[in-house]
Amino acid sequence: MISSTEQEETSESIDRLAAYFTLTKDHRIKKLSWYGLIPDWAPRRSDDINSAELLPLQDPGLRAALDRSFAGESSSFQFQRRSNSGLFCAFNLLCFPSGEQGDDSINCVISETCVEKEISEKLQAKIRDLDIINQAVRAFSETKNLTDILRIVLLAVTSGSGLGFNRGFIFLADDSETLLHGCLATGPSSSEDAGAIWQSLSARPLPLEEVLRLYKADPKIHDGYVNKLVVSLQIPIAGGSNFLSRAILEKKSIIVGPDMMLEGNDPELRRKFGVDELAVVPFISMESRLGVIVADNMVTRKPISPTDVKFLEIFARYASDAIENSRLYGKLRRQIFSLKEANRQIIRSRENLIRAEKLSSISKMALDVAHQVRNPLTIIGGYANAQLRKSSSDDPAYAALEIISKQSSRIEQTLDRFSSIVSLSEKKEDKFVLTDLVKEALGMMVNSETDGFPSVTEDIEILGARIFVDQGLFYEAMMVILRESARIVGGIEKVAMEIKKRLDSAIIFIGGGDNYREFAEMFYRVLRDGHGDLRSQEMAVALEILQHYGGDIGIGSSDNLHGWLTIELPLCKEE
Amino acid sequence: MKNILIVDDEAGIRSLYESEFGIEGYKTFSVGSGEEALDRLNHDSSVDLIILDIKLKDMDGLEVLEVIRSRAGRVPIILNSAYSTYKANFTSWLADAYLVKSSDLTELKSKVREYLTF
Numbered sequence: 192m193i194s195s196t197e198q199e200e201t202s203e204s205i206d207r208l209a210a211y212f213t214l215t216k217d218h219r220i221k222k223l224s225w226y227g228l229i230p231d232w233a234p235r236r237s238d239d240i241n242s243a244e245l246l247p248l249q250d251p252g253l254r255a256a257l258d259r260s261f262a263g264e265s266s267s268f269q270f271q272r273r274s275n276s277g278l279f280c281a282f283n284l285l286c287f288p289s290g291e292q293g294d295d296s297i298n299c300v301i302s303e304t305c306v307e308k309e310i311s312e313k314l315q316a317k318i319r320d321l322d323i324i325n326q327a328v329r330a331f332s333e334t335k336n337l338t339d340i341l342r343i344v345l346l347a348v349t350s351g352s353g354l355g356f357n358r359g360f361i362f363l364a365d366d367s368e369t370l371l372h373g374c375l376a377t378g379p380s381s382s383e384d385a386g387a388i389w390q391s392l393s394a395r396p397l398p399l400e401e402v403l404r405l406y407k408a409d410p411k412i413h414d415g416y417v418n419k420l421v422v423s424l425q426i427p428i429a430g431g432s433n434f435l436s437r438a439i440l441e442k443k444s445i446i447v448g449p450d451m452m453l454e455g456n457d458p459e460l461r462r463k464f465g466v467d468e469l470a471v472v473p474f475i476s477m478e479s480r481l482g483v484i485v486a487d488n489m490v491t492r493k494p495i496s497p498t499d500v501k502f503l504e505i506f507a508r509y510a511s512d513a514i515e516n517s518r519l520y521g522k523l524r525r526q527i528f529s530l531k532e533a534n535r536q537i538i539r540s541r542e543n544l545i546r547a548e549k550l551s552s553i554s555k556m557a558l559d560v561a562h563q564v565r566n567p568l569t570i571i572g573g574y575a576n577a578q579l580r581k582s583s584s585d586d587p588a589y590a591a592l593e594i595i596s597k598q599s600s601r602i603e604q605t606l607d608r609f610s611s612i613v614s615l616s617e618k619k620e621d622k623f624v625l626t627d628l629v630k631e632a633l634g635m636m637v638n639s640e641t642d643g644f645p646s647v648t649e650d651i652e653i654l655g656a657r658i659f660v661d662q663g664l665f666y667e668a669m670m671v672i673l674r675e676s677a678r679i680v681g682g683i684e685k686v687a688m689e690i691k692k693r694l695d696s697a698i699i700f701i702g703g704g705d706n707y708r709e710f711a712e713m714f715y716r717v718l719r720d721g722h723g724d725l726r727s728q729e730m731a732v733a734l735e736i737l738q739h740y741g742g743d744i745g746i747g748s749s750d751n752l753h754g755w756l757t758i759e760l761p762l763c764k765e766e
Numbered sequence: 767m768k769n770i771l772i773v774d775d776e777a778g779i780r781s782l783y784e785s786e787f788g789i790e791g792y793k794t795f796s797v798g799s800g801e802e803a804l805d806r807l808n809h810d811s812s813v814d815l816i817i818l819d820i821k822l823k824d825m826d827g828l829e830v831l832e833v834i835r836s837r838a839g840r841v842p843i844i845l846n847s848a849y850s851t852y853k854a855n856f857t858s859w860l861a862d863a864y865l866v867k868s869s870d871l872t873e874l875k876s877k878v879r880e881y882l883t884f
Contacts, residue, residue: 564778565867566779566848569868576870596869600870
């Protein structure tokens with residue numbers, strides 16, 4: 192059976208049990224009225240009741256107290272009585288004179304002191320619960336590390352000085368809230384295992400705060416069977432076909448009961464936990480579904496009550512805040528890191544640009560000189576060669592023409608070598624780290640003062656992977672593509688890039704804007720005209736550059752919603 | 767007789783090529799600017815091959831090349847420049863051949879022969 196805690200929540204209000212009556216001198220009871228629940232041994236009549244039905248009249252202490260009140264004083268007396276069901280209760284009797292002239296009867300009040308005790312015990316339990324939460328919250332506030340927070344949650348849930356469950360399992364949702372990933376679990380895998388653990392713990396029972404301090408950093412928490420079990424689980428959220436996804440989708444706690452199998456709610460998942468009863472409580476933040484905690488009493492087989500789940504729910508709210516804070520803190524740190532990285536790239540790119548510009552000016556000057564020399568040289572040498580062909584060797588000018596021709600050719604060879612050197616100094620064809628090149632190209636495009644930086648996600652496998660290209664040409668191609676992308680999505684900061692490795696190639700996915708699908712379609716219109724020919728001269732050049740290095744540009748779609756421009760480039764084989 | 771249009775802003779080069787290709791048996795016309803070249807091509811459909819310099823006074827030889835190609839003319843064009851660096855410019859790939867200027871005209875003559883034989 193699955194029951195929500197809301198449906199089965201019982202009232203915790205307890206009516207104070209009390210009886211009011213008048214006692215005559217001959218010990219007859221008049222005008223009896225009950226407040227609260229009438230005990231099973233009590234008379235229901237209101238008048239002419241034999242007081243022995245209600246009071247232990249054989250007790251001399253009681254008799255003395257009654258006598259004092261009949262004599263005009265207030266008195267009290269405590270007595271005990273067992274109910275028909277065997278419940279042993281304590282009562283307090285208060286007696287005082289009626290105060291009316293001529294009336295020798297007294298007024299009495301009986302109150303049940305064991306109810307007071309019960310209330311007091313409940314209050315103590317509430318204080319203990321609050322203390323547990325207080326200690327856990329203090330521990331949460333001391334760390335921003337997600338793993339530490341999850342450990343604190345599990346220790347608080349499973350520790351005897353905490354919520355006291357036998358086992359706890361934490362599942363966290365991914366950013367898109369499509370999958371629950373098993374993250375961390377703690378608890379025994381069997382009764383024997385539990386015996387060994389509890390024996391070691393019972394040797395020195397510790398308050399929760401101490402447990403958290405001692406075991407928070409214990410690496411053994413990751414070694415247990417239950418932890419290995421939980422990290423192997425990935426549960427789809429959509430559809431709510433199992434109790435974990437239902438709890439997170441409906442943002443509601445669930446007690447999974449023994450007849451779960453009959454209801455067809457993912458019995459396979461249930462078997463993995465290996466128990467008849469589980470409590471599943473979602474971690475919910477202001478806007479996100481963060482995950483769920485599963486707790487059970489696998490070893491003690493203690494039934495999980497709605498009160499247990501209610502407390503787990505309250506605790507989970509505090510844990511949710513800690514998890515959310517940790518995630519936000521992590522996100523902020525990553526953003527700061529990426530901004531710093533972007534800043535470094537911009538500075539590096541600017542330096543590169545300045546260097547390239549200087550080099551380019553020198554090369555241009557040198558080539559201009561070479562050009563200026565080559566034209567007259569072609570004319571002089573060309574005419575000399577033409578005259579040589581017309582002359583015979585005994586012609587007096589023949590030797591001079593031969594010298595002019597040879598010297599022209601010699602200067603041309605020198606110019607060729609010089610031009611080659613200038614060209615080589617410009618050429619930067621080499622193996623380059625792809626992700627660095629992409630970021631540098633972005634850095635050249637982004638004006639740090641007015642533009643934001645586009646989002647760039649790199650697959651871990653692509654980090655450090657190199658491509659063989661001319662650096663300048665690659666920048667040129669990337670900048671053309673990025674310029675078009677920025678124009679389509681309305682700003683470079685709205686462009687989204689992912690760089691991934693696929694077999695021996697790198698794939699750069701470029702998309703972004705409000706509608707990814709629209710991006711792909713618009714880019715296709717930029718790329719090709721109605722006949723499939725390249726529309727833009729610049730894009731044709733970019734494509735030529737990429738194809739020159741074995742790459743290509745394409746339009747792709749990972750699903751019906753996401754369309755991308757893709758750039759594929761062969762990766763260098765690393766030694 | 768095949769007709770060759772020579773486009774170069776250096777009068778000495780024009781004169782040398784006219785003389786050399788004349789001896790080779792071709793009819794040559796030469797102009798000193800891109801505009802003149804395009805004008806000539808507009809009115810004269812008899813041109814069988816163009817020898818085109820890149821650095822011209824009025825316009826870039828590569829622009830002239832693009833205009834000629836955009837008119838869907840399949841006349842063979844040999845880029846003939848004092849610069850070798852334009853080989854890296856993808857527009858130059860629209861030409862049939864790219865030769866750096868040299869006092870030794872053997873290679874240029876050989877290319878002309880190659881394109882005008884077929």
